[in-house]
Amino acid sequence: MATEQSYIMIKPDGVQRGLVGEVIKRFEQRGYTLKGLKLMNVPKDLAEKHYQDLSARPFFPALVDYICSGPVVAMVWEGKGVVATGRKMIGATNPLASEPGTIRGDFAIEVGRNVIHGSDSVESAQREISLWFPEGVAEWTPAAKPWIYE
Numbered sequence: 001m002a003t004e005q006s007y008i009m010i011k012p013d014g015v016q017r018g019l020v021g022e023v024i025k026r027f028e029q030r031g032y033t034l035k036g037l038k039l040m041n042v043p044k045d046l047a048e049k050h051y052q053d054l055s056a057r058p059f060f061p062a063l064v065d066y067i068c069s070g071p072v073v074a075m076v077w078e079g080k081g082v083v084a085t086g087r088k089m090i091g092a093t094n095p096l097a098s099e100p101g102t103i104r105g106d107f108a109i110e111v112g113r114n115v116i117h118g119s120d121s122v123e124s125a126q127r128e129i130s131l132w133f134p135e136g137v138a139e140w141t142p143a144a145k146p147w148i149y150e
Ligand SMILES: Nc1ncnc2c1ncn2[C@@H]1O[C@H](COP(=O)(O)OP(=O)(O)OP(=O)(O)O)[C@@H](O)[C@H]1O
Pocket: 054, 059, 063, 092, 093, 111, 112, 113, 114, 116, 117, 118, 119, 120
């Protein structure tokens, strides 16, 4: 079975608010493996491609401006069930509906400043990883793997 990967991105508000370490800590402590990581300013065409499914929505221009408003931290995390579990760790899209204990439930209030993105399916993750990491990701096996998986 191929190991599952998710595209996780700390949005500009998360970077500006100093939440980079907090987000990385949660994924690391859960046992997921960091496979790709970069801080980058987002070109407008990349933001538009990333959110292409939302292009007809009224908030699309504001969403693209938001993603391009400052650097983001683009990451690939790997491990069993990381797509669905990552979404649970992130919380509901609208932070007011996110459970406490989730990233949005602990650190956000508004949907237009919801701190973090996580792929919503394995297929979206593959598309997003090739979009954000055309150069590929790092190959490594964490020494702790046998202590996380039986
Ligand atoms: N009604 C809205 N008003 C403003 N921004 C919105 C609204 N709905 C969604 N967004 C923004 O668009 C992003 C993508 O929306 P989507 O419905 O795909 O939610 P999501 O999958 O939880 O979020 P993401 O794709 O960022 O992980 C949201 O995270 C949010 O930043």
